[in-house]
Amino acid sequence: MELKEEYINKPESYYSHKRVELYPFIPEGINRSVDIGCSNGSFSYNIKNVFNIEEVWGVEPNYFxxxxxxxxxxxxxxSGIEEAINELPKCYFDCVFFNDVLEHLxxxxxxxxxxxxxxxxxxxxxxxxxxxxxxxxxxxxxxxKDWKYENEGILDKTxxxxxxxxxxxxxFEECGYKVITINGINPHMNSKLRILNFLTANRYEEMKYLQFAILATPII
Structure with a gap:
């Protein structure tokens, strides 16, 4: 099966996440944003209202x-961002969102x-x-001793x-950005990891996070 077909066969829920766990880390004062991989627009539609964003764009390769x-x-x-980037206006957006997108590129x-x-x-x-x-x-x-791809999650087959x-x-640093904040989100851990972290003064703290939220700004 081609990669394009894998995306088409994703469940509907895959394209409808509102991602409210990201809200605490989104900067205030955004006037114009573009959501790369915006899915069905749920995330950007909601943050437009929550953060009073004047103009919200989206880029999404899945037709439906x-x-x-x-x-x-x-x-x-x-279209994909590789093609869409040439259609985006220059020096225009206060914030560009890549929510679970960069790993697909x-x-x-x-x-x-x-x-x-x-x-x-x-x-x-x-x-x-x-x-x-x-x-x-x-x-x-x-x-x-296994590496098994799944339909969703960290080992998503796409x-x-x-x-x-x-x-x-x-x-980000090698691409010319300054990372302002990077925060673990969606924590999930079992009792063994809790004990391990306790015994090692939280040395393995980042192992409990499913994802990281990153806020960065270009270095001029």
């Missing part, structure tokens, strides 16, 4: 999700470098990225890249 998003957002481009570094042209002088990039060091993944690899907190920071 993009059509639904068009009824919610100011403008939606139905063949060359996320290239996109991060190019998208800087579309961000205002004091603008931001806001991302959420899965954490490959989550204890469930490590347990599967180290204990079960993920092309995998990240740790350290590699996320390095990627």
């Amino acid at each position: 999700s993009a059509n639904e998003a068009k009824s919610k957002l100011f403008k939606v481009i139905n 063949i060359d996320p570094e290239c996109i991060l470098k190019k998208i800087k042209e579309n961000i205002t002088k004091d603008g931001f990039i806001f991302c959420s990225i899965p954490n490959i060091l989550h204890f469930t993944t490590l347990y599967s690899v180290v204990i079960n 993920h092309l890249r995998f990240f740790t907190k350290k590699s996320i920071i390095r990627m």
Whole structure:
């Protein structure tokens, strides 16, 4: 099955997450934003109202999700970011959102470098990225000696890249960004990890997070 078909066969819920767990980390004062991989527009439609964002764009390769998003957002481009980036206005957006998107790209570094042209002088990039060091993944690899792709989650079969907190920071810095904050989100851990963290003064704290939320700004 081709990668395009994998996206088409995703369950409807895959394209309708509102991502309210990200709200505490979204900066105030956004006037114009673009949501890369906006799915059906639920996330951006809600933050438009919560954060009083004047103009919200979306980019979404899935035809059906993009059509639904068009009824919610100011403008939606139905294509991958690799093509859509040439249609986005320069120096225009206060914030570019990449929620669980960069791991799906063949060359996320290239996109991060190019998208800087579309961000205002004091603008931001806001991302959420899965954490490959989550204890469930490590347990599967180290204990079960297995690497099994799934339809959703950290080992989603449509993920092309995998990240740790350290590699996320390095990627942004090498692409010409200053990471303002990086926060673990969606914590999930069992009793064994709690004990391990207690005995090691939280050395393995980041293993409990399914994802990281990142706020970064281009270095001029």
